[in-house]
Amino acid sequence: MGPPRLLALAALLLCRLCALPAPARSQNATTPVAAPASVEGFNCSANRSYPCQAYALYRAGFAGVPLDLAAVGDLFGLSRFMVAHANNLSTTASPAAGQPLLVPLQCGCPSGSPNSYAPTQYQINPGDTYWIVSTTKLQNLTQYQAVERVNPTLVPTNLDVGVMVTFPIFCQCPAAADNATTALVTYVIQQGDTYSSIASAFAVDAQSLVSLNGPEQGTQLFSEILVPLRRQVPQWLPPIVLRNNVSTTPASPPPSASPAATVVSNDRNGVVTGLAVGLGVIGALWLLQMLLLACLWRRLKAKGRRGDPVVSGGGIEGGRFAKSASGRAGGGDRFLVSDISEWLDKYRVFKIEELERCTGGFDDAHLIQGSVYKATIDGEVFAVKKMKWDACEELKILQKVNHSNLVKLEGFCINSETGDCFLVYEYVENGSLDLWLLDRDRARRLDWRTRLHIALDLAHGLQYIHEHTWPRVVHKDIKSSNVLLDARMRAKIANFGLAKTGHNAVTTHIVGTQGYIAPEYLADGLVTTKMDVYAYGVVLLELVSGREAAGENGEPLWADADDRVFRGRDERLEARVAAWMDPALAEQTCPPGSVASVVGVARACLHRDPSKRPSMVDVAYTLSKADEHFADYSGDSVSVDGSGEIAAR
Incomplete structure (x- = not known):
């Protein structure tokens, strides 16, 4: 089957999935014993210890979020490393469409808040609303009413593009007396789910779900419930995460009812369906393009490793990376380039020649402050930090972090002749x-x-x-x-x-x-x-x-x-x-x-x-x-x- 037919088939499949109607979510769910299924989330409780480690069950590959651990991490303010660690995966792994992933959360109950949640920072894009982001990208792991509560100074109907909004991901901490539960997972009810099927998927008993969430009759489609993890993650993962649903990819979680759901007409449903079809076609084309690029990249990397070639960058040579406490090249300790493969996979390796050219040979005219220089490379402005010492520890830390309030590392360069290390950051316009x-x-x-x-x-x-x-x-x-x-x-x-x-x-x-x-x-x-x-x-x-x-x-x-x-x-x-x-x-x-x-x-x-x-x-x-x-x-x-x-x- 040729690429055009594959594209057509993928587009048709996604169109049909995306065109499924979005069931309305009841706002009158029966209140569970310990975790109220309200639009505000789970109640804080005196018999629980906050903050704690918690998890959310997230399905990869929907709402335009790329099939990449880094993309999932970006959405929840986590690093690729954190997502991979929670699921016992390699940091270079690419999840399958619909693959369930455990997303680690730091669940807290801030002073004065009646509900527990994990705050997630999200930058508003064109067309975003609290409801759209909550029900699509965040897959109903929060509700728009809760977003309004934790962002009291923002006007939901007038969100500027680029503004940062805190989305409270619903979570809960185990009861202090519950020594058997390692952590609680926030799980969104899907079509066809029952307490029995969910308990089986997580290898727990159905009665534990009743104890945490109340009777099954009180749950609604796309509502959040809590599921206990009985053993340490990631040494042990529930079957729902271990199972790879490549051949039976589930449909994208349909959104819950919008704020205006009670007045939506049949005509509007038709518009929504039409939009879903269009987005499905675009999503299919984009998804196949990303898969082809990923395959090409992996083949190039595999081919390079077999020949153990020189890695260009002005300082990584012969497959080895000089490391010397004295800062001089040719020092005592050296390690293989495979030791920094995660950095190479995530960051750009610059050549020393292009850094020198774009900073005038690190001339004072380009100096920003200290040992940081301004450089324009291919029309993009960067801040280049020149270091006279080994930066391995700093690189190891930077590859684990990913947040809008941290200066982003774009790449690096090692000059093997002088032992200098250069870290290339995003340029932050207004200085310190x-x-x-x-x-x-x-x-x-x-x-x-x-x-x-x-x-x-x-x-x-x-x-x-x-x-x-x-x-x-x-x-x-x-x-x-x-x-x-x-x-x-x-x-x-x-x-x-x-x-x-x-x-x-x-x-x-x-x-x-x-x-x-x-x-x-x-x-x-x-x-x-x-x-x-x-x-x-x-x-x-x-x-x-x-x-x-x-x-x-x-x-x-x-x-x-x-x-x-x-x-x-x-x-x-x-x-x-x-x-x-x-x-x-x-x-x-x-x-x-x-x-x-x-x-x-x-x-x-x-x-x-x-x-x-x-x-x-x-x-x-x-x-x-x-x-x-x-x-x-x-x-x-x-x-x-x-x-x-x-x-x-």
Whole structure:
């Protein structure tokens, strides 16, 4: 059968699948015992321990999400490595269409939230709505009503393209007394499912589903239920994940009822069906093209490995990659290029000649800051970081992370003659946060809403590396100069040169920047995610005050805040903050409650006892509440008059 017939057959198949009517989802489901099947998700419970490891059952290859682990990871804010690890797959594996995958989630119950969920950041594309994304790309693992609740400052009917929206993936933590359950899986009921068939697919008993979700009669098509995992993942996987449904690909999960489902006419159903047919044809063509490209790429890689050729890139030669602690080529330790095959599969390997050409030989005219240079390659702008040391650890960490609030690594280059390593990143247009805060003209352009969004972006990035990577990543160098601002003034975390994986590690080599170093790290060399939380608290103080983390006399900013802001009665906090904050902010009208909330978060993050510092999950939730002050803000504020007295205005 030739390619044209294959395309026609695939298009016809997808058309018929996509044209299936979308059953309405009842909003009056019977309330289960422990996991209410409401549009808001599963209730938080006092007898459960949050946060916890959870999973969602996701079927690959639908709603335009490519058949690639990296694409699935992108959707849920995970790395390819995390998805592969959860399913006991190779990072280069390509899932089959419809193949069930376990997506790892960090399930939490943020302070003040009545429901547990795993927050997932999604960037709005043309035509997206909360309902469309929830029911198609996210396959009913959340509901549009819950999306509205966790994004109170956004208008659902007026979403700008490019805006970041938090989609709460429904999840739950096991009961504290349930020692048999390793984790809970969020599963969406499909056509023909019964408790018995689902239990069989996960190798559990049907009664466990009743205990978690209530009677089977109360479940609805495309509603979410919880399924227990009885053993450790990925050493053991349920049959539904192990089974490869290549020959019996299930239909794409039809969406649940839209917000206007009760008034949708037969004519509109016809339009939806027509759209589905068109999308099916496009999807079939795109899918076959991607499969052909994947096959070609694999053949080229296999052919190259058989001959063990030189890998072009200006530094990887003879199938080996020089590695020397001294930074000189030809050092003692070397390893095969196969050891970095995951990086080669994901990143572009640049040639040293093209980097030198595009930076004028790394001339100062192209210097951005430090050892980072601006380079335009094939019409695209990059930031090239020149390093005089081995960057293997940094590369290993960067290949595990993937988040919109982390600066994206595009590729790398090793110069085997000099031992230099070059990391090529996306170019972030507006530079580092510290330059904006310390320049008076720029600082006036950073209104409070912008600063609060920067704080939220940074919190989301840290939450990701702390909660959604395994082993967990500790950045170790959070500071305002490592926070970059893009064209939309959204923040991205940069510079993973000091980052470490693991938790509760101890080191005798103390590195860091004055004013940001956590006391337990300085005293004992203890490396935990809480040291990032501490440094984050300092950045919050910088955002509020517009001052550096350490003054000219070496006094840390947190010490000044402790003397002038933190101490005293809470009811006077807003006034003390107004007297202490950046003069550029004092010139504006700022909601005092919002600013005071951020200062309160900073104080909690700077607690000397790391165990009493909040997690970044709680920080992000609290800051989102601070953002809500704008919705109810009447215009009253506090300021400092010319005599230095605090006055209301």
